[in-house]
Amino acid sequence: MASQRPGPNLSRIATSLGVSVATVSNALSGKGRVSDALIERIRAHAAELGYVPSQAGRALRTGRSAVLGLVLPDIANPLFPKIAQAIEYAASAAGYGVLIADSRGDITAQTEAINRLVERGVDGMVVVPRRATRISGASCPVAVIDTASTPGNTVAADHWQGGKEIAAHLASLGHKQILIIGNNHESNVQNDRAGGIRAGLQPGMRSETLWIERLENETGAGCRLGLAKKARQGFTAFAALSDLQALRALTELQQDGISVPADVSVTGFDDLIWSPVVTPSLTTVRMDMDTIAEIAVSALVNRINESGTREGVLVTAHTERVPMQLIIRQSSGLANPAPKTSEMESL
Amino acid sequence: MASQRPGPNLSRIATSLGVSVATVSNALSGKGRVSDALIERIRAHAAELGYVPSQAGRALRTGRSAVLGLVLPDIANPLFPKIAQAIEYAASAAGYGVLIADSRGDITAQTEAINRLVERGVDGMVVVPRRATRISGASCPVAVIDTASTPGNTVAADHWQGGKEIAAHLASLGHKQILIIGNNHESNVQNDRAGGIRAGLQPGMRSETLWIERLENETGAGCRLGLAKKARQGFTAFAALSDLQALRALTELQQDGISVPADVSVTGFDDLIWSPVVTPSLTTVRMDMDTIAEIAVSALVNRINESGTREGVLVTAHTERVPMQLIIRQSSGLANPAPKTSEMESL
DNA sequence: GCGCCGCGCTTAATCGTTTAATCAATTGCA
DNA sequence: TGCAATTGATTAAACGATTAAGCGCGGCGC
Numbered sequence: 001m002a003s004q005r006p007g008p009n010l011s012r013i014a015t016s017l018g019v020s021v022a023t024v025s026n027a028l029s030g031k032g033r034v035s036d037a038l039i040e041r042i043r044a045h046a047a048e049l050g051y052v053p054s055q056a057g058r059a060l061r062t063g064r065s066a067v068l069g070l071v072l073p074d075i076a077n078p079l080f081p082k083i084a085q086a087i088e089y090a091a092s093a094a095g096y097g098v099l100i101a102d103s104r105g106d107i108t109a110q111t112e113a114i115n116r117l118v119e120r121g122v123d124g125m126v127v128v129p130r131r132a133t134r135i136s137g138a139s140c141p142v143a144v145i146d147t148a149s150t151p152g153n154t155v156a157a158d159h160w161q162g163g164k165e166i167a168a169h170l171a172s173l174g175h176k177q178i179l180i181i182g183n184n185h186e187s188n189v190q191n192d193r194a195g196g197i198r199a200g201l202q203p204g205m206r207s208e209t210l211w212i213e214r215l216e217n218e219t220g221a222g223c224r225l226g227l228a229k230k231a232r233q234g235f236t237a238f239a240a241l242s243d244l245q246a247l248r249a250l251t252e253l254q255q256d257g258i259s260v261p262a263d264v265s266v267t268g269f270d271d272l273i274w275s276p277v278v279t280p281s282l283t284t285v286r287m288d289m290d291t292i293a294e295i296a297v298s299a300l301v302n303r304i305n306e307s308g309t310r311e312g313v314l315v316t317a318h319t320e321r322v323p324m325q326l327i328i329r330q331s332s333g334l335a336n337p338a339p340k341t342s343e344m345e346s347l
Numbered sequence: 348m349a350s351q352r353p354g355p356n357l358s359r360i361a362t363s364l365g366v367s368v369a370t371v372s373n374a375l376s377g378k379g380r381v382s383d384a385l386i387e388r389i390r391a392h393a394a395e396l397g398y399v400p401s402q403a404g405r406a407l408r409t410g411r412s413a414v415l416g417l418v419l420p421d422i423a424n425p426l427f428p429k430i431a432q433a434i435e436y437a438a439s440a441a442g443y444g445v446l447i448a449d450s451r452g453d454i455t456a457q458t459e460a461i462n463r464l465v466e467r468g469v470d471g472m473v474v475v476p477r478r479a480t481r482i483s484g485a486s487c488p489v490a491v492i493d494t495a496s497t498p499g500n501t502v503a504a505d506h507w508q509g510g511k512e513i514a515a516h517l518a519s520l521g522h523k524q525i526l527i528i529g530n531n532h533e534s535n536v537q538n539d540r541a542g543g544i545r546a547g548l549q550p551g552m553r554s555e556t557l558w559i560e561r562l563e564n565e566t567g568a569g570c571r572l573g574l575a576k577k578a579r580q581g582f583t584a585f586a587a588l589s590d591l592q593a594l595r596a597l598t599e600l601q602q603d604g605i606s607v608p609a610d611v612s613v614t615g616f617d618d619l620i621w622s623p624v625v626t627p628s629l630t631t632v633r634m635d636m637d638t639i640a641e642i643a644v645s646a647l648v649n650r651i652n653e654s655g656t657r658e659g660v661l662v663t664a665h666t667e668r669v670p671m672q673l674i675i676r677q678s679s680g681l682a683n684p685a686p687k688t689s690e691m692e693s694l
Numbered sequence: 695g696c697g698c699c700g701c702g703c704t705t706a707a708t709c710g711t712t713t714a715a716t717c718a719a720t721t722g723c724a
Numbered sequence: 725t726g727c728a729a730t731t732g733a734t735t736a737a738a739c740g741a742t743t744a745a746g747c748g749c750g751g752c753g754c
Contacts, residue, residue: 009740020704025742032743033702052466056406057740060709065403067446067467078620081427085449097446097467099414101439102432119399120414120444222623244621247594252626254601273425274591274621276569279599356710367734372712379713380732404710407739698753705746716735722728 008049009057017045028053059121067097068300069117069125073110077128078244078272079289083145086293087126094301096123103130114138124300124315126293131187139312141303143296147189148321155295155317157287159189159269162324163196165285166239166267169326171202174335175237175265179230180209181249182241190241193269197239208235212245225249228256236264236335243268243275246282250331261333271327280330291322355396356404364392375400406468414444415647416464416472420457424475425591425619426636430492433640434473441648443470450477461485471647471662473640478534486659488650490643494536495668499661502642502669504634506536506616509671510543512632513586513614516673518549521682522584522612526577527556528596529588537588540616544586555582559592572596575603583611583682590615590622593629597678608680618674627677638669 014021019038026032027042028051034042059065068091072080088098101117103109110130117125117138124141135142135152143154150156170178180197182190198207210230216223227238227249238253240246246268253260260266260280268275271286299317361368366385373379374389381389406412415438419427435445448464450456457477464472464485471488482489482499490501497503517525527544529537545554557577563570574585574596585600587593593615600607607613607627615622618633646664 010742011740021741022705022743023703026703029742033700035702038702054407054740055466055468056403056412057709058742059403060401060407060711060740061742063709070447077428078425080431081423081425084427084431084447085423085451088447088449089451092448092463097463099444100417100431100435100447102435104432104436116439116444119402121402222628224626244624247621248624248626251598251601254598255606255626257604259602273423274594277591277595279571279595279602281569357712358710368711369713369735370733372710373733376712380730382732385732401710404739405712407709407741408711408713410739696754699751701749701751703747705744707744708742709740712738714735714737716733718733719731721730724726724728 007054008046008051009054010051013042013046013049013051016049017042064123064304065121066095067099067120067122068297069099069101069114069120069122071101071103071110071113071117071125071127073103073107073113073128073130079270081273082289083128083293086289087297089290090293090297094297096297096301123304126296126300131184131189135314141300141313141315143300143315143317145292145296147192149192150188152314153320154299154315155292155320155322156189157289157292157324158321159192159324160196160199161321162269162285162287162326163193163198164200165196165324165326166269167197167200167202167205169283169328169332170237170239170265170267171200171205173237173265173332174337176205176335177233177235178205178207178237178239179227179235180207180239180241181225181245182209182211183245184213185209185211193241207239212248225252227252228258231258231264237332238264238266240266240268243270243272243282243284246284246331247274247278250278250280250282260331263336265332265335267332275327276329283329283332284327285324286327287324288322295319295322354401355393355398356401360389360393360396360398363396364389411470411651412468413442414446414467414469415644416446416448416461416467416469418448418450418457418460418464418472418474418476420450420454420460420475420477426617428620429636430475430640433636434644436637437640437644441644443644443648470651473643473647478531478536482661488647488660488662490647490662490664492639492643494539496539497535500667501646501662502639502664502667503536504636504639504671505668506539506671507543507546508668509616509632509634509673510540510545511547512543512671512673513616514544514547514549514552516630516675516679517584517586517612517614518547518552520584520612520679521684523552523682524580524582525552525554525584525586526574526582527554527586527588528572528592529556529558530592531560532556532558540588554586559595572599574599575605578605578611584679585611585613587613587615590617590619590629590631593631593678594621594625597625597627597629607678610683612679612682614679622674623676630676630679631674632671633674634671635669642666642669 010021010024014024027034027039091098101113103113126143128145146153147156147159180194238249250266268282268284271284275282295317299315303315357368357371361371374381374386438445448460450460473490475492493500494503494506527541585596597613615629615631618631622629622631642664646662650662
């Protein structure tokens with residue numbers, strides 16, 4: 001009949017049960033002193049009415065929004081789905097919502113995005129920074145997920161160790177000459193991965209590194225990488241620093257009639273969505289994004305709970321590096337002892 | 348010195364200027380009656396203090412959170428980056444934040460995710476539904492982005508027309524036998540795309556459809572699709588219903604020594620991130636996600652603004668179908684008139 | 695028997711904003 | 725000049741939750 005605003009609130013429950021709002025609040029939160037019997041009655045009635053606390057009211061009173069921000073600055077990052085999923089899951093388990101702010105690749109847009117989140121009153125935020133950028137002090141706790149070598153990094157996959165896993169794997173298959181294929185040499189993540197590979201090489205092995213972006217600046221976007229020539233020069237393994245580059249290498253090699261893994265091996269990083277389904281399926285290294293997200297979120301939540309004064313700080317976590325896991329699939333195999341031509345070590 | 352809570356609020360500005368909070372509020376929102384001179388003074392002072400309105404206070408009073416929810420139920424959907432980016436951009440331009448809720452592929456989790464969003468008080472939400480699911484009435488406006496054939500769909504790319512573009516393109520290249528490669532025959536999107544392709548075939552052309560999920564149920568995940576055999580049977584074009592399947596087809600064909608596009612053509616859908624960089628780069632059809640997002644968001648915003656009683660309804664938009672754009676790259680070429688063996692039309 | 699303690703609940707203040715209602719002062723018009 | 729209308733501001737209530745403080749009452753100790 002005479003309907004008020006939709007959705008029951010504390011006072012509705014209170015009057016309906018003949019108690020005060022404070023008691024209802026205490027009963028539901030379990031904080032004050034309420035008799036067990038009354039707690040039961042109140043909870044039952046609240047559930048029956050389908051009561052959902054108003055985040056707005058709560059936020060206004062407590063000064064906490066129970067929302068975290070997620071800043072993903074790298075445009076159309078193929079890791080986006082996994083990261084977002086993992087962060088959302090971890091945050092949601094901790095009782096937080098996740099507000100996204102994608103700055104379309106732009107660096108100024110990154111700070112803008114961060115400001116938008118702050119204005120919306122997020123309690124903290126997770127930032128996966130655009131390469132070689134520093135997070136300007138936002139006025140709330142910030143967790144950075146990048147890589148161990150980044151100053152201020154909170155938690156990340158152990159990209160270096162991942163690289164070593166790749167190197168060890170290729171070494172065990174008898175590969176001697178490895179071409180590392182990266183995109184951008186300013187990326188801390190890619191540098192750590194490449195460094196790990198180099199550090200993991202056995203005596204008698206050597207590597208060379210090809211940066212795609214540098215090549216494309218000369219030759220144009222989407223250009224050939226010239227991998228067939230590299231194969232003829234004696235490289236038997238192509239270790240890409242991301243599955244995207246691995247895919248690019250794989251298809252170029254195949255197009256040139258070089259068989260993977262019979263002639264050469266190809267490996268990647270990240271275990272992206274296509275890795276298991278291409279032919280041959282990609283040997284890669286997977287990051288444990290769920291664990292990373294959980295660490296990042298709990299670091300944030302801890303800081304939020306302890307600090308009354310919402311200062312802007314980079315939070316730190318107990319565990320900074322989460323091990324990566326080697327996934328061996330079809331694209332890596334024994335080194336072919338007889339390369340097509342014998343120009344070995346000519347370059 | 349004696350510091351209060353951080354961040355200036357209306358009352359701080361008010362006392363500092365010797366006026367009432369209401370006047371400040373009116374001056375900033377431009378709603379009530381305030382003299383022009385005072386409006387100027389207040390705005391200047393607010394800007395100087397770096398005033399940001401409290402979303403919590405405003406939300407509590409107005410009943411609007413200025414936040415939209417985004418539900419992406421398909422696990423690790425490779426379109427996620429584009430969708431999220433586009434929605435976030437459109438929402439942000441309209442003054443809304445975007446709260447994400449990924450239900451990890453689960454259907455019950457989809458309703459759970461929707462509930463989480465509702466509990467957080469979103470004003471509306473954009474749902475990209477898991478295949479063949481209906482959105483149970485959430486208690487706020489909902490925009491559905493799927494495909495035109497889905498009941499309740501708000502706006503989507505014109506997948507059917509996209510399919511016709513592909514068919515026309517392949518027809519113009521002289522292809523007669525086309526193998527359509529889809530993942531799941533229950534997906535409305537994939538069905539519309541396949542339907543469009545079939546509808547676009549010229550007289551003398553024929554198509555067959557291969558559903559990967561059905562095949563994998565028998566043969567196991569990650570199995571071969573047997574495309575080489577299909578090629579021998581006379582199929583010269585492989586039209587995948589997503590770039591992911593196109594990539595799978597491309598690499599399998601290459602692995603079997605079949606050259607693309609010299610021997611056969613491969614096309615995809617969606618222009619995913621790897622499409623331009625694989626070799627050969629993928630001919631595909633791109634959806635105008637920015638336009639779609641803008642339509643969906645403005646439909647939501649309209650409904651939010653007109654309806655005082657936040658009812659749960661599927662909103663409708665003026666434009667329901669947004670045209671897709673054919674991107675011709677290297678993976679499609681003239682039909683090879685002489686297939687390797689001549690078992691044509693044997694199957 | 696008196697006072698104190700603690701339990702169980704209520705009262706009331708508060709967070710920051712919006713907005714209807716009100717009010718004083720000035721202007722307009724006859 | 726007197727009354728109404730308009731302008732430019734204030735006052736106060738409200739949104740829904742949390743939480744410190746208060747208060748009556750029964751039990752316990754001495």
